[in-house]
Structure formats: structure tokens, C-alpha cells
Amino acid sequence: MSACIFCRIVTGDAPATKIYEDDAVLAFLDIRPITRGHTLVIPKRHATDLDELDPAMGATLFSFGHRLAKSMRRTGLAADGANLLINDGRAAFQTVHHVHLHVIPRHRGDTLRFAKGFVLRRPHDTERTAAALRSGLDRLAEEERETTA
Numbered sequence: 001m002s003a004c005i006f007c008r009i010v011t012g013d014a015p016a017t018k019i020y021e022d023d024a025v026l027a028f029l030d031i032r033p034i035t036r037g038h039t040l041v042i043p044k045r046h047a048t049d050l051d052e053l054d055p056a057m058g059a060t061l062f063s064f065g066h067r068l069a070k071s072m073r074r075t076g077l078a079a080d081g082a083n084l085l086i087n088d089g090r091a092a093f094q095t096v097h098h099v100h101l102h103v104i105p106r107h108r109g110d111t112l113r114f115a116k117g118f119v120l121r122r123p124h125d126t127e128r129t130a131a132a133l134r135s136g137l138d139r140l141a142e143e144e145r146e147t148t149a
């Protein structure tokens with residue numbers, strides 16, 4: 001079994017609350033969220049850091065992160081924005097050494113709540129949060145179908 005916790009999540013050997021997956025990427029809730037809905041998007045194939053990450057995979061990773069950030073505005077979370085972030089390398093505070101893109105929902109005027117969340121890092125209502133995020137992705141897909149119809 002892999003020593004990498006995120007590889008173990010990919011293979012189903014470690015638990016995670018999954019939001020989305022396809023052949024290339026997996027998105028799941030961060031166990032220590034800064035805000036409700038804080039999600040990690042990872043490549044399914046292990047890459048320790050950006051040095052190891054195939055650039056096409058980097059584009060795929062961002063592409064899904066972009067989609068997820070848009071969908072967060074469409075869920076019960078009703079986000080007004082999002083922080084998308086990669087900590088690349090120990091020097092940049094990377095603690096899990098499998099590349100991951102943080103997608104952190106934000107709300108207007110949430111600076112204090114964000115600062116508190118940054119310190120406490122407590123999970124909130126995991127299943128309802130995951131359901132809201134999944135329905136946001138469905139809603140975005142529906143909107144896209146309507147605009148191309």
C-alpha cells in the first residue's frame with residue numbers, strides 16, 4: 001500500500017468525503033477546513049510537487065478547480081468568491097507531499113470568520129456540505145447545457 005495518504009484516498013484505502021472524480025482528478029473535502037466547503041483537488045497519479053507534475057496535468061487540475069470555484073457560487077453555500085491555492089514544497093508550507101489545489105469558498109465580509117477558521121480548522125456538517133458542493137457542480141453542468149442548446 002502507498003505511504004502517501006492522498007494516493008490511499010485515490011485507491012479507496014483511506015477514507016475521504018469525495019465531491020467529484022474522473023480518470024485524471026479527484027476532489028474531496030479537506031479534513032481541517034478553513035471555511036465550510038474547503039476542498040482539495042488532486043491528480044490521481046502521484047506527483048510530489050510542481051517539479052514532478054506534468055504541465056498538462058497542472059492545466060487539468062486548474063481547469064477542474066476553476067469549475068469547482070464557479071460551482072460554489074451556485075450551491076447552498078452561496079459563496080461570493082474563492083481562494084485557489086497550491087503550497088508547493090516544504091518552504092511554502094506543503095505538508096502533504098502529493099500535489100493538491102485548495103479551493104476555499106469565501107463570502108463578502110468574512111475576514112474575521114476566515115481568520116478564526118484558519119486557526120481552528122474544524123469540520124462543519126460534512127455530508128450536507130458535500131451534497132451542496134455536488135449539487136453546485138450539477139447546476140453548473142445544467143447551465144452549460146442550457147447555453148449550448
Ligand code: AMP
Pocket residue numbers: 005016029030031032033040086087093094095096097
Ligand atoms: P498543505 O500541504 O499545507 O497545502 O495542506 C495539506 C492539506 O491537506 C491540509 O489542509 C490538511 O487539512 C489536508 N489533509 C491532510 N490529510 C487529509 C486527509 N486524510 N483528508 C483530507 N484532507 C487532508
Ligand code: ZN
Pocket residue numbers: 004005006007008045046047097098
Ligand atoms: Zn500520492
